[in-house]
Amino acid sequence: MPKSTEGLPECAQLMNPGALRPFVEAFTGRLLGLGYTRLTVSGYEASARHFGQWLQNKKIAVAEIDHRIVRGFARHRCRCPGIRQTTRLSVKYVNRALRFVGFLAECGAVKLSERVPPCPDQDEILAFQAWLRRHRGISERTVWRHGRMIMRLLPALGPDPMQYDAALVRQVILDEGKLSSHAYLKTMTMALRGYLRYLAAHGLCHPGLDQAIPTIPQWRLSALPRFIPIADVERVIASCDVTTPMGILDRAVLLLLARLGLRAGEISGMRLDDALEWMITILWNR
Incomplete structure (x- = not known):
């Protein structure tokens, strides 16, 4: 990751992460290596830099970082350098900072008394989205939607793709069918087929599981006549x-x-x- 702040929001450019600067650079380098777009990386970098600036303002040492500190960051009335002026930070913004804290723990810079709750297999989902961009040529909006749908299905599928089988894949979709509309479920099956093909292409699951996904019928215009006399x-x-x-x-x-x-x-x-x-x-x- 370049050390320049090009591409960052103006408010983030003015935020100094202080002692966390090398970790911010390593963190953004990790994200780029996982296939994140530069736009997404800039969002994570802005949150990490902001977190570092807030620590300096509060005179909190890196070694003191824990979940209590992160909760304080989430609730602070922001008057940090730059144009950001807000009474609260969004959940998405705080989750980015929380992931950065998890990265600090991986590096041994901080010791957390409780485990950072990770987003399930988020790195794998990001790699899947990068694969979609490279091999499928679909729009960024569809890439994002497919990733979000797979994240929803992961708790039911389980953490180990090598344990997936046809019965599990089929049952997950049937269970979702009780909660979702036909149109939404049809899109979800498309996302799951793509994900299973990605896993199989990389040897992460058994091949052919995409064939176990049931077809979702959706008869649009079914009331119209098939032909005119x-x-x-x-x-x-x-x-x-x-x-x-x-x-x-x-x-x-x-x-x-x-x-x-x-x-x-x-x-x-x-x-x-x-x-x-x-x-x-x-x-x-x-």
Whole structure:
């Protein structure tokens, strides 16, 4: 992670983490190595720098950091250097700082009397999201949504992917079906299929488990007729006023739709030469 503060919010740039500076740099380097985007890393770095600045303001040594200190940081009325002025910090912001404290404990910089509650397999989820960006080409919004859905399923799936089997995967989705709408559940099955394929590709679970995920039926537009009777089609075509240029155009479009089964997009992209060729085909087939 570069030592510059480029990309950080202005308020975070003015915050000095003091003795925690090398740990902040190592922390952000760890996140980048796990596949975090620079935007996400900047959010974690801002929280870590802010935490360090607050410790300096309160004259709290690094060795004194514990969960009581983190709770004090979460409740403090922020007047730290920069433009941040708030009466409370968001849960998400504090959780970022809490993860940084967990990193300090891993490094041996602090000793916590109680274990930092980690987000279940968060590093693995981040690696999965990086894999989606690299291999699936989906939007960032979808990447984030798939990660969030897998986080929801992890407690039911269990911590060890090598213990997953077809019965477990199927039951997890069936249980979610009792709590979620069909549309939400359909998206969740897509996320789980991607996650299981990612795990299998890296040898972290048995291959083929994505095939055990049940299909979620969602019949949109099921009340519409499958086709229009021929007599109705002919009435629509006959309704065009061929004495006007617009009526002639409407009739030509309807003939292309009805007789040749072209899609609307195919017709709208046609040129005059294409249209003449299709009309000749229609006349030849009559």
